[in-house]
Amino acid sequence: MQRLPLNKTRILLFSVDITITIASFYIAFLIRFDNNVPESLKILFFQQLVPLIIFVRGFAFISFGFYTGLWKYSSIQDITKIVFAVSTSSLVFLFILVVMDRAKVLSLTTTPLSVIIIDFLLVGVMLSSTRVFWRIWFERNQRKLSKNNGLTTKVLILGANETGNELIKHLKNNYPQYSISGFIDNDPKKANYSLSGVPVLGMTQELESIITKLDIEQVLITTSALTENVLNETIKTCQKMRIHYKKVASIFDISSKQIQITRITEFQISDLLERAAVPLDLVSMENMIRGKRVLITGAGGSIGSELCRQIIRFNPSNLIMIDIGENYLHQLKTDLSSYNSQSENHYVLCSIINEKKMKKLFEEFKPQLVFHAAAHKHVPLMEENIDEAILNNIQGTRIVVNLAKQFGVSKFILVSTDKVVNPTSIMGMTKYVAEKYVKYSQNQSNTQFISVRFGNVLGTNGSVIPLFLKQIKEGGPITITDPHMERYFMLISEASQLILQAAVLGNGGEVFLLEMGKPVKVIDLARKMVRLSGYTLEKDIKLQITGIRKGEKLSEELFSSEEEISASSHQKINVVKSKANSFKLPEEIDALIQMTKHSTAEEIKLKLAKLINTR
Structure with a gap:
């Protein structure tokens, strides 16, 4: 378990998760008993079950690193953490109930298996929803602030590929001022398709007309597969239209099997020799x-x-x-x-x-x-x-x-x-x-x-x-x-x-x-x-x-x-x-x-x- 320094934000987030845990568990009882929970079970719920579920779930949340990241950058990896943490804590909770039943401390009949199953589903959905809603709110708020301050930059991404897909996430997380208008790609099979909700608008030959039509301010080049002539024409078009063009550097993480964006920089002549993203074992590097x-x-x-x-x-x-x-x-x-x-x-x-x-x-x-x-x-x-x-x-x-x-x-x-x-x-x-x-x-x-x-x-x-x-x-x-x-x-x-x-x-x-x-x-x-x-x-x-x-x-x-x-x-x-x-x-x-x-x-x-x- 990773030991984290305490701060107000982590305490607040932990409190929200624990509140959701208690609410989910109680709602599971309400659903199981058709909104008519026996009074004796209510007393048992607050006196014995709530402290137990708080301890088990709280330990699981911290152990699975819930609070090492930021909710505004939540991703599928965070949802995966939630699934594993909720699954593990539900099994541990069930195991403790069985042990307590055999020790004659608590009867299993007081907590039906159906309650645990309903709670498992509810708490997973509720925890995931808080992350997703928070991220959506944050991104919309950032875009709204950028727009109000006149900071929005309309961009085209050259290369509807894995790097381009990862770039969309990277821009949303780190550069909310960018408004992604679409992709440019020379593969005719990708025409009229979309990647992560962003449309492929055309090929490099159409770049000038697309820039004019959509009032594009910047082009981000993600692919190294362009021929010298195509790259030359792309740069000339951007220079003619007085549009900024930048290159996207990336690496391939062997451990996660994913492309990772490392930086967005001004295009250099030396980038003519750039090859495919370098495959790296980032986990092993970090461990070293x-x-x-x-x-x-x-x-x-x-x-x-x-x-x-x-x-x-x-x-x-x-x-x-x-x-x-x-x-x-x-x-x-x-x-x-x-x-x-x-x-x-x-x-x-x-x-x-x-x-x-x-x-x-x-x-x-x-x-x-x-x-x-x-x-x-x-x-x-x-x-x-x-x-x-x-x-x-x-x-x-x-x-x-x-x-x-x-x-x-x-x-x-x-x-x-x-x-x-x-x-x-x-x-x-x-x-x-x-x-x-x-x-x-x-x-x-x-x-x-x-x-x-x-x-x-x-x-x-x-x-x-x-x-x-x-x-x-x-x-x-x-x-x-x-x-x-x-x-x-x-x-x-x-x-x-x-x-x-x-x-x-x-x-x-x-x-x-x-x-x-x-x-x-x-x-x-x-x-x-x-x-x-x-x-x-x-x-x-x-x-x-x-x-x-x-x-x-x-x-x-x-x-x-x-x-x-x-x-x-x-x-x-x-x-x-x-x-x-x-x-x-x-x-x-x-x-x-x-x-x-x-x-x-x-x-x-x-x-x-x-x-x-x-x-």
């Missing part, structure tokens, strides 16, 4: 995180900050966010301030190579889960700063790993990269050693060490998306290093969600590889971005080939010839199996760290390359 002390390094970065946003939803007891960037950390604190979470949030300005301060943080907070996302990641820049790459990516990782072992962290998850596969860049080499050290540390303590490897993430700081957008805004040129350059891409939200899912799956020692789809040519991505901005590449925006930069490869690999890939229990996560390290890793790392103090960049690089090649 809820009430736990979670520490995240690199928390202000693109992946780290998204991990914070995902994790805080599951209410950890403490969320310790570490980053060396003051501005990034400040922005993260600003972003998370609007989240309704029970966790204690700590924003720590610290470098992971500051071993003394890192140890102090582990001593103070004693984290149970560590997500290590801190890293220097920019390939060309690391070629010019090899010493900092080694200190941060290798030494920093070793410090955090060793502290995780020392302070009994339950799980340690390293955010890795596909650049560790046959690495040619300093960034890739240093992350390769970091990944190997994490795997090396398994079985040296009770900590489960896990690495998660994936490719480029769209929209991160310094990635091609912000660069191309800036170049398009400035009128060009778009700069491409090589027309044959291709990369594996995924979105920040997808990467972060799958990192959490991999953490759930891991038992220690695994290197997980996220499913990246097919590689995308960077020049094709540039063409899409230019086209969606209303221009044509080479005609309106010039293309400039700059040449491959130092450390770059034309294409990346997800695993090497010495590694084997096997499926995990999750369709978008694979397991990489590799040979054990054939070198003395701690000693080699010590030697590398020493070389950063006195050796030249070329000498350090040769040593690092030799270390990689002796695997």
Whole structure:
């Protein structure tokens, strides 16, 4: 039974339910005895049966979590709770009556079985009705307030699908100012049908006329199955009509087998690569995180900050966010301030190579889960700063790993990269050693060490998306290093969600590889971005080939010839199996760290390359 803090609202709701319970039980007697209950039964009812039914039903209501949610958001799940609670309490009540009958305390004849059956039906209907009526009243009241204040927004939903159906509930619960006019869907079989009472009005070709006819103010795009041309035309129509258009992000919860809406945001160019809703086991994630002390390094970065946003939803007891960037950390604190979470949030300005301060943080907070996302990641820049790459990516990782072992962290998850596969860049080499050290540390303590490897993430700081957008805004040129350059891409939200899912799956020692789809040519991505901005590449925006930069490869690999890939229990996560390290890793790392103090960049690089090649 979940223990809840007492407040006036919960006491009031509990009192209403108990009143309904007593009323239902008495009405059941009235029905059974044709509105002529014997006086002796009335006395028995108030003296013995009422206290008993209050105790049994009250305990059942609290045990089944009646007061953990809000009545104004009541759903079919709440009705299901009522059915189970009433069924259980009725059976328990009947059992107690049988025991009391045998103990000669109370005769079963005083409470006929028919009364219990009638009460079961009555109380279920009455409890459910209060929730339904309250929700209907709340929604109507909110719509009325929005209308009176001029806040109603007429919207169309593009995609009459499962996500669209879930979006209707999401809007009614969280955005009462939205007035849903209908669906747009390109499946001709759905024409003139309705979903949750909302009609399918037509196809995307009819979007302009529907917007004009119904005075639509906003279009919400729920489907990722649109072709580039259809999406392009939809956006152009909205821009022409000066209509706001937004995308609906969703996930598929494996445990409940349902789509869940995560957010409604402005449409981004990077959403061109959005795939189907990511299937996630939210129950397992919540069990892993809820009430736990979670520490995240690199928390202000693109992946780290998204991990914070995902994790805080599951209410950890403490969320310790570490980053060396003051501005990034400040922005993260600003972003998370609007989240309704029970966790204690700590924003720590610290470098992971500051071993003394890192140890102090582990001593103070004693984290149970560590997500290590801190890293220097920019390939060309690391070629010019090899010493900092080694200190941060290798030494920093070793410090955090060793502290995780020392302070009994339950799980340690390293955010890795596909650049560790046959690495040619300093960034890739240093992350390769970091990944190997994490795997090396398994079985040296009770900590489960896990690495998660994936490719480029769209929209991160310094990635091609912000660069191309800036170049398009400035009128060009778009700069491409090589027309044959291709990369594996995924979105920040997808990467972060799958990192959490991999953490759930891991038992220690695994290197997980996220499913990246097919590689995308960077020049094709540039063409899409230019086209969606209303221009044509080479005609309106010039293309400039700059040449491959130092450390770059034309294409990346997800695993090497010495590694084997096997499926995990999750369709978008694979397991990489590799040979054990054939070198003395701690000693080699010590030697590398020493070389950063006195050796030249070329000498350090040769040593690092030799270390990689002796695997």
